[in-house]
Amino acid sequence: xxxxxxxxxxxxxxxxxxxxxxxxxxxxxxxxxxxxxxxxxxxxxxxxxxxxxxxxxxxxxxxxxxxxxxxxxxxxxxxxxxxxxxxxxxxxxxxxxxxxxxxxxxxxxxxxxxxxxxxxxxxxxxxxxxxxxxxxxxxxxxxxxxxxxxxxxxxxxxxxxxxxxxxxxxxxxxxxxxxxxxxxxxxxxxxxxxxxxxxxxxxxxxxxxxxxxxxxxxxxxxxxxxxxxxxxxxxxxxxxxxxxxxxxxxxxxxxxxxxxxxxxxxxxxxxxxxxxxxxxxxxxxxxxxxxxxxxxxxxxxxxxxxxxxxxxxxxxxxxxxxxxxxxxxxxxxxxxxxxxxxxxxxxxxxxxxxxxxxxxxxxxxxxxxxxxxxxxxxxxxxxxxxxxxxxxxxx
Numbered sequence: 001x002x003x004x005x006x007x008x009x010x011x012x013x014x015x016x017x018x019x020x021x022x023x024x025x026x027x028x029x030x031x032x033x034x035x036x037x038x039x040x041x042x043x044x045x046x047x048x049x050x051x052x053x054x055x056x057x058x059x060x061x062x063x064x065x066x067x068x069x070x071x072x073x074x075x076x077x078x079x080x081x082x083x084x085x086x087x088x089x090x091x092x093x094x095x096x097x098x099x100x101x102x103x104x105x106x107x108x109x110x111x112x113x114x115x116x117x118x119x120x121x122x123x124x125x126x127x128x129x130x131x132x133x134x135x136x137x138x139x140x141x142x143x144x145x146x147x148x149x150x151x152x153x154x155x156x157x158x159x160x161x162x163x164x165x166x167x168x169x170x171x172x173x174x175x176x177x178x179x180x181x182x183x184x185x186x187x188x189x190x191x192x193x194x195x196x197x198x199x200x201x202x203x204x205x206x207x208x209x210x211x212x213x214x215x216x217x218x219x220x221x222x223x224x225x226x227x228x229x230x231x232x233x234x235x236x237x238x239x240x241x242x243x244x245x246x247x248x249x250x251x252x253x254x255x256x257x258x259x260x261x262x263x264x265x266x267x268x269x270x271x272x273x274x275x276x277x278x279x280x281x282x283x284x285x286x287x288x289x290x291x292x293x294x295x296x297x298x299x300x301x302x303x304x305x306x307x308x309x310x311x312x313x314x315x316x317x318x319x320x321x322x323x324x325x326x327x328x329x330x331x332x333x334x335x336x337x338x339x340x341x342x343x344x345x346x347x348x349x350x351x352x353x354x355x356x357x358x359x360x361x362x363x364x365x366x367x368x369x370x371x372x373x374x375x376x377x378x379x380x381x382x383x384x385x386x387x388x389x390x391x392x393x394x395x
Contacts, residue, residue, distance in 0.1 A: 012038050044090040048097070049077055049118075078113040081120050088120060089128035095135040096154070098146070115153035122156040129162050137169040158215045163189040166216065168208075169197045169227075188217040194240070197227030197254070205232075209239035219243045225252040231263045238266075245270040254280040261293035268301050275308045275350070282315040291335040301344050310339070311355040313390075316364070340384060353384025360389070 015038040018024050022043065029039035080087050121131045134157065143151070158166060194212070198205055212218065221244045226237045241248065248271045256279055258264055268274060281290055294310070301307065336354060345351045358368055368387075 006034075008034060011035055015039050015042065018042065040087060041090045044087050046093040046095070047077070047091050048095045078117040081117045085120075085127050089130050091121075092130050093133040093135075094121075094131060094157075095137070096157075097135075097137040098139070115149050118153040118157050121160040121162070124161070129160065131160055131162050133165040133167075134158065134160075134163055135167040135169065137167075139170045155215065159189060161187060161189050163216070164192040166191060166193075167195040167197075169195075188215065190217045190220045192220060193223035193225075194218065194221060195225040195227075196237070196240070198233055205236055208236055212240055213243075220247050222247055223250040223252075224248065225254065227254040228257070229253045229255060230257045231260075234258075234264050234266070241271075246272060249273050250276045250278075252278040252280070256281055256290050256293075257283075257286065258293060259286065259289055261289045261296060264293060266293070266297045268297060268305075272302070272304070273306060275306055276311070277307065277309070278311045278313060280313045280315065282317075284316070287314070295335045295338050298339050298342055298345065301342075303344050303347065305344055305348060306350045307345070307348065308350050308352050309355060310353075311357060313357045313359070315359045316368075317360060336385070351384075353386055355386040355388060357388045357390055 011034045015025070015028060015035060018028065018039075019042060025039045025043045028035045029043065030036070120126060121129055136154065136158075138146075146154075194216075196208070218240065224237065224241060224244070226233065229237070237253075251271075251274060268277075277294075279290060279294065281287055290312070298310070339345065339354065360368065
């Protein structure tokens, strides 16, 4: 009698429980055909390419980590393209990082292998491509310090049709050369989310909006997350957002470093689908101008707005001085009540209220919660104030 054969769904469910278990997934991929495909899909779904000499970044990104560098190190992504191209279709998230103090010196053989390996994601018809998310992080590294052939490969990679999510982290400049792009391209990847965090906004970031426009299509962008927000970078984000008036749903601003609320203007009227606004702040002294800026901004929203949530994530940590916090915010709590009183929000059926998500210790949270509740004006709208606490993890 033949041995019973389990349905493939059973094998798939077993493999699905092994997320993050790299060693076990590798073993499962060698057991049998029923295990192999799903195990390989999970192994290569999230792939890290580190342009660096060491593996210092591997601890934070353990899955299928790739190290691309001098000939003394194996160029694993290139080997996959050459010898196991069927694995390319499993890569849905790709993270490329490079640290300025460990940027490698490539030899002649790399100048062909690396661009070819990265370029496979932007070439149509060669392999099935399912790359959805791309993260580029360049710590303390100028774009012009990157080898020209790596630059070309990265520009082509960002133009892969299948991409829907791009993260540009620690950007120092974006003086891109678009000569590697086809001038007759009819389609660009239709991004759904874009995250941009600058390393130092004093440098040439004003070219970023034009670079984004040349590489991707943002008319269907639903989410924008901006980091290191100050008057200069906010003008850059505003230019990036211009084509998104009929698509943007989620706007997140991190490290809102603005001391003068009148130095920045955020026009939300044109975003007809915007539902969520989230502001991250870690400095107590910047909370008052932050609230004043948001009050001014919300007064100009359309009467037809569909905003549901306005959230402030305060990363105050374990050493927040409640006395200083009360002193710094004593004149702005009325601003919160003013936001609720804005006619466009009062008449809105979608607006759920304002959330303060505070990252601090349990003891400080209780004090903070009582302080805020006591300071809030006694109005019916005060019921729309939501206070949540996120645990603070000390290092």
